[in-house]
Amino acid sequence: MLLGPGGSGVSVLAAAAALHDSERPGDRTAHSPVGVQLGTEGGTLLVSLDSRSYLPERLGVMRLPGQPVPVTANVDLLQLDSLEILEAAWRDFTAALTAVGGVKQVLPLVGTLASIAPGELTSMPGAQEFLVLRQIRDAATAGRWQRVVVDLSGVGDPYAVLRSPMVLSAALERLWPRNARLAEASEKPTVAQLSAALEGIDRDCHDLTELLTDPHGVAAHLVVDAGDRGVRAAADHLAIIDLMGIPLRSVLVNAGVGGPGSVDDATAAVVNLLHNDESVTVTAIPRAAKGLDRLSRINRIAVELPKPAGRPRGSGALTVAHVSGEGLDSIFEMTWKQGLPDPNRLELGRSGDELLVTVSGFRYPVTLPSVLRRCVVTGADWHDGTLILRFVPDASVWPQKSGKTGR
Incomplete structure (x- = not known):
């Protein structure tokens, strides 16, 4: 593309x-x-x-x-x-809704949607x-x-x-x-x-x-x-x-x-x-x-496009490392190669299992690896073209080791 x-x-x-x-x-x-x-x-x-x-x-x-x-x-x-594609899909969608008897009573919003004509x-x-x-x-x-x-x-x-x-x-x-x-x-x-x-x-x-x-x-x-x-x-x-x-x-x-x-x-x-x-x-x-x-x-313009290389880039090649500590004292780092024209425009947020990253005015949700979904972000750094995000366990959801039992 x-x-x-x-x-x-x-x-x-x-x-x-x-x-x-x-x-x-x-x-x-x-x-x-x-x-x-x-x-x-x-x-x-x-x-x-x-x-x-x-x-x-x-x-x-x-x-x-x-x-x-x-x-x-x-x-x-x-x-x-x-x-044109949207209108065709909407015709199929509303036709399917109309064919489902009783659904408009169960979900009133469906009736409102079905009443919108493709031309609107x-x-x-x-x-x-x-x-x-x-x-x-x-x-x-x-x-x-x-x-x-x-x-x-x-x-x-x-x-x-x-x-x-x-x-x-x-x-x-x-x-x-x-x-x-x-x-x-x-x-x-x-x-x-x-x-x-x-x-x-x-x-x-x-x-x-x-x-x-x-x-x-x-x-x-x-x-x-x-x-x-x-x-x-x-x-x-x-x-x-x-x-x-x-x-x-x-x-x-x-x-x-x-x-x-x-x-x-x-x-x-x-x-x-x-x-x-x-x-x-x-x-x-x-x-x-x-x-x-x-x-x-x-046809005289010689443009040869390289084929897919099979190697992920940017956030698609992110890595997670356990850098220190154990249990609730653990520190994790998530990194990937990231261009950053203006560091002042880097923003980070969190929504569930996704990290909301804003770069150059463009916001994109990066899905967190499973180990980081029970962590909170504590800091971020950018060095030599690499974005580094630090995480620590969230005590409220981090699994705790059960204590020893016995007589």
Whole structure:
């Protein structure tokens, strides 16, 4: 998946990468180089989440949102309209609610929801983005394409989109806790169908969250322009990518957009931000000689995206160490590699089994390992690109050793 600040050329480079990375018919295989089976026929699917994107015109194909359109013998374009997907899902949802007799009396809120027509919807934060991601996942596992290139530009905040399954799952838990809905479903048959539907959505939320941070099947690529704006934005983007545990594989420094600036200087600055991380390649994309307004010109841009490396990054590779003490006197440290452009904007909070971490104005819940769920945070430090959080046991819930008994 390709993402980056608006105006950095993400869409064009995503299209160029899909065209460059597509296989010839005779070379098609059933598995990706890292052994993750994405499809059985081969070929590449280019996905655009922007319903207003000019990609169809630039690639010379019809604009058919929601339907794969052939671009070349080995590349298809799928342009998604998030509002259209939301409306279709809402029709199915309200139809299911209407079909369940008596559920409106049991849960009055259901009747209110069922009365909302699809045409009245404008957006549903979390749900809308979740549905789009689920459709991309379903396309990737349909057995039609070997690889999928996702253009995340044109959606406002791409990280909010990638965070949406976790947000929706948390919202469902707050609105109707899982233990409560399962208990009600067992006692009230009229609720069972609705409970099962929500259970399926929650499973999809967890599945998507795991998929998007899976370093074996997903590779992320950050696109920034070669000007000063791009370098400044790169620091924040890399920090958020670390926080979310997104498996970053490359940074593309695009000299074809942005203001004045040296592409060599920008590339060196990005390498420095990455602390010379050898698992992430930094590539300079030169300015095209002509406008990129047609397929033949986009096809001349040589963009080769590194494959998934199988190594987790950022919070996805966090470690926990018992540094001293025993029992209630124990001290634990949780660490991960974390970019931090502005240490003053680092904030920490706690919600149940999750640590709420805010970096560069972006908040993300990091699930605590089991041993730390009965602990409290006592301090935090950041040193040489590593975030260090210290924990001590919470005396009210920490298991106590039973005393000796006997005569």
